Amino acid sequence: MATIPDFKSHDEIAWCPGCGDFGILNALQKALVRLNKAPKDILMVSGIGQAAKTPHYVKANCFNGLHGRALPAAIAAKIANRNLTVIVTTGEGDCYGEGGNHFLHNIRRNVDITLIVHDNQIYGLTKGQASPTTEVGLKTKVQTEGVINIPFHPLEAAIALGCGFVARGYSADSEHLASLIVEGVGHKGFSLIDVLQPCVSFNKVNTYQWYAKHIYKLEEGYNPSDKMAAYKKAQEWSERIPLGVIYKTEQPTFEEKSGIDKKIPLVDELIEHIDIQEEMESFV
Amino acid sequence: MNRELSIRITGEAGQGMQTIGIALCQLYKDNGLHVFACPDYMSRIRGGNNFIQVRVSDQPLHTLRQKADIIVALDKPSINIHTKNLTPSGVMILDKTKFAIVDNNQSFLDVPMYSMAAQVGGNELFVNSCAFGVVASLTGIDFKEVEKVLRSTFDKKEESIITKNIDVARAGYDFVLGKIKDKKFFLSPGSREKYLLMNGNEAIALGAIKAGVKFYSAYPMTPSTSIMTTVAHFALKHNIIVEQAEDEIAAINMAIGASFAGVRAMTGTSGGGFALMTEGVSLAGMTETPVVVVDSQRPAPATGFPTRTEQADLNLVLYAGHGEFARVIYAPGTIAEAFYLTIKAFDVAEKYQIPVFILTDQHLADCYRNIPAFDLNGIEIKRHIISKEESKNVRDYKRYQLTESGISPQAVPSWIEDVFYADSDEHTEEGHITEDAGVRTAMVEKRFHKKMEALKKQIEKPTAENIEKAEVVCLGFGSTYGVLKEASRAVKNKKIGFIHLSQVWPFPEKEIAGLLKNAKKILTVENNAGGQLAALLRQQTGIKVDGSILKFDGRPFDLDFLIEKLSKEI
Numbered sequence: 001m002a003t004i005p006d007f008k009s010h011d012e013i014a015w016c017p018g019c020g021d022f023g024i025l026n027a028l029q030k031a032l033v034r035l036n037k038a039p040k041d042i043l044m045v046s047g048i049g050q051a052a053k054t055p056h057y058v059k060a061n062c063f064n065g066l067h068g069r070a071l072p073a074a075i076a077a078k079i080a081n082r083n084l085t086v087i088v089t090t091g092e093g094d095c096y097g098e099g100g101n102h103f104l105h106n107i108r109r110n111v112d113i114t115l116i117v118h119d120n121q122i123y124g125l126t127k128g129q130a131s132p133t134t135e136v137g138l139k140t141k142v143q144t145e146g147v148i149n150i151p152f153h154p155l156e157a158a159i160a161l162g163c164g165f166v167a168r169g170y171s172a173d174s175e176h177l178a179s180l181i182v183e184g185v186g187h188k189g190f191s192l193i194d195v196l197q198p199c200v201s202f203n204k205v206n207t208y209q210w211y212a213k214h215i216y217k218l219e220e221g222y223n224p225s226d227k228m229a230a231y232k233k234a235q236e237w238s239e240r241i242p243l244g245v246i247y248k249t250e251q252p253t254f255e256e257k258s259g260i261d262k263k264i265p266l267v268d269e270l271i272e273h274i275d276i277q278e279e280m281e282s283f284v
Numbered sequence: 285m286n287r288e289l290s291i292r293i294t295g296e297a298g299q300g301m302q303t304i305g306i307a308l309c310q311l312y313k314d315n316g317l318h319v320f321a322c323p324d325y326m327s328r329i330r331g332g333n334n335f336i337q338v339r340v341s342d343q344p345l346h347t348l349r350q351k352a353d354i355i356v357a358l359d360k361p362s363i364n365i366h367t368k369n370l371t372p373s374g375v376m377i378l379d380k381t382k383f384a385i386v387d388n389n390q391s392f393l394d395v396p397m398y399s400m401a402a403q404v405g406g407n408e409l410f411v412n413s414c415a416f417g418v419v420a421s422l423t424g425i426d427f428k429e430v431e432k433v434l435r436s437t438f439d440k441k442e443e444s445i446i447t448k449n450i451d452v453a454r455a456g457y458d459f460v461l462g463k464i465k466d467k468k469f470f471l472s473p474g475s476r477e478k479y480l481l482m483n484g485n486e487a488i489a490l491g492a493i494k495a496g497v498k499f500y501s502a503y504p505m506t507p508s509t510s511i512m513t514t515v516a517h518f519a520l521k522h523n524i525i526v527e528q529a530e531d532e533i534a535a536i537n538m539a540i541g542a543s544f545a546g547v548r549a550m551t552g553t554s555g556g557g558f559a560l561m562t563e564g565v566s567l568a569g570m571t572e573t574p575v576v577v578v579d580s581q582r583p584a585p586a587t588g589f590p591t592r593t594e595q596a597d598l599n600l601v602l603y604a605g606h607g608e609f610a611r612v613i614y615a616p617g618t619i620a621e622a623f624y625l626t627i628k629a630f631d632v633a634e635k636y637q638i639p640v641f642i643l644t645d646q647h648l649a650d651c652y653r654n655i656p657a658f659d660l661n662g663i664e665i666k667r668h669i670i671s672k673e674e675s676k677n678v679r680d681y682k683r684y685q686l687t688e689s690g691i692s693p694q695a696v697p698s699w700i701e702d703v704f705y706a707d708s709d710e711h712t713e714e715g716h717i718t719e720d721a722g723v724r725t726a727m728v729e730k731r732f733h734k735k736m737e738a739l740k741k742q743i744e745k746p747t748a749e750n751i752e753k754a755e756v757v758c759l760g761f762g763s764t765y766g767v768l769k770e771a772s773r774a775v776k777n778k779k780i781g782f783i784h785l786s787q788v789w790p791f792p793e794k795e796i797a798g799l800l801k802n803a804k805k806i807l808t809v810e811n812n813a814g815g816q817l818a819a820l821l822r823q824q825t826g827i828k829v830d831g832s833i834l835k836f837d838g839r840p841f842d843l844d845f846l847i848e849k850l851s852k853e854i
Binding site: 009011014039040041042043045048053055056059060061062063064065066069072073074075076077078079080081083084101102104105258260263264266267268269271272273274275276277279280283284 | 478479480481482486490493494495496498499501518522523524525527529530531533534535537538539540541542543544545546547548549563564567571657658660665666667672696697698700701702703704705706707708709715716717
């Protein structure tokens, strides 16, 4: 039986002390233990930002690509080798800002991967500018008179786009988050877990204390399969913020729709002697 | 009997000129003649003016003529647009009744194509098949050959439609038989050898399939799209995933992700899409992930001429992506080269773990030519990753292990027992982020110097013809091969020679310097306005050309244009 140290890498962690990312890393490692998969069969993909450093701290395969472009690389790796468990760790700037178009279209593709978005409502690595989810009014060195743009609502957007697994976790509750990750990875298709996370260096509003006052876990008996109810639940924010699986539905994956689930993984195809005689003859 | 003829079918977009043009190619090819055909189309689905020009000869053809001996006008505006492109003894076929024309121009041949289409086929839409019959009859091709080609052209349609097309073609064919008694446009029959009829994009697609592409991601962009559609056409049988990306940024990042996971991956686009891909190109360089990228050039800047041709992305592809890393750029000159160099591109990309580019353009992409079948038995495909078998013995694997050659063995995730890390940040041998100056230096040398050094040892040799005694040596790359070849041969007394580069990076410095050693006068021939090849030549060899013949009107060079330009140089 694997334990948490089995999923720890030797790389030195470069986050600020007290960062919410630690809780997410902890939850991720707990989840990997419970998923009972060998590190070699897991691929972590990320873009750029503090969250995107996460794969370096996990003992699993890692592709740390470009800012905003984790999703295209991740889904293609999964298509190339469907036996890999593919998990993307990204920040809300990386995923909802720079990579917004890929977020939109990969929900539509529904490749069986898990997307964990570290959502601290601020840009950390570039030192405190507004992110797509920063609330209106927050003053930064760029938004000197306060943010004026409407915040992006990832859960509402994901439900509207037809994402089959939409959840919200909290970095300081790593036990609960670990269970969401286990469930998300187990879900057949594209899974989104938006994780609320304090930024101790740059976000002085959405602090540990602030979250403690606002968050609550979805009540027993909540039915995540009711899309309209889920959409309503996803809208809750200003007073109380729900944590848990907000929406869940089974739908055919890219692998099933394209038929690759019934064929050998692309990566196992031998290419040394591909016969194209017939294809060539079709041009005679 | 004619040694060669050029035939132009013109009308508005949607009238099926391309279908009939390709059917004509098939007809003449099947009758032992050589063909070269080029569609000229606007960026619209209906209306405007499009044409396809088919050149036919008993000798192999490599380029287009400027004028046509037979022009078929399928709509009235075509007559005015194309009259200037008719040869002095040529014929313009038109439907005077339909177009309400009373002019008795000597070159006009009035054929009631529309009424025949409507009466025989029941619909004016069959007019293109009528034109097909007319041209076949005029050039002396047996009708049973016409029927055979129409059957194969429309083989996806139901029998009644095929029959109507044939009947309408027959009506056009017989009309001309009854009207024209001379054999002015007859072609001398050739020997029936087996040829393929293919365009450049189809050749790239077939090459990719043969090379083992398993993942092709792209956003549709003219003139690259038919690579994607051709791969898609054959994808099911070969277990290839063709994924239409949300944008070109996704397309290249997908290809890189698939390649990282161990499959051969490719993307294709045109200049605008390629500009979006450039950060991904840099990612492939940094993460040392093999990827093959096609830039099928069209006139720019910005949206430019979406459906036309240019060679102005040479500098873009040479320098695409921030930072310094090794790359290879192939610029195939022929359809066969497009096939073989695509296969080589996959091999080199995987062997050196770099981005490899195929720089083509609308002219090569869309032009059809009859070519000998590819030598499939002579192709060896070899993988350069750590095989599944070898993976069992891998221990303490480091993705970016520093080696003498600069190449670190590429493992496939999950095949080896170890995990490994790949990163777009500067990284250690283990693939973790570092800011160490020493590691940085070693990694740059690995990715850039060492790989470039090795790549310089296997450059595609330039093609050279008649450069010893020539007064003028022309230099070109990519799609101008055909026109350089025919024009240099056509100019009297062998005064023109040419060198063609099918690889522009690493630049074949030594070979080119050697070939140009005794050249009296050097000209580059380029489909751009800046003389980008001339600049690259000077940068890499110090050789300054005596001039450049540049064409940047969005149209390809044709034989007559280049002969005229070259004649002024001697």
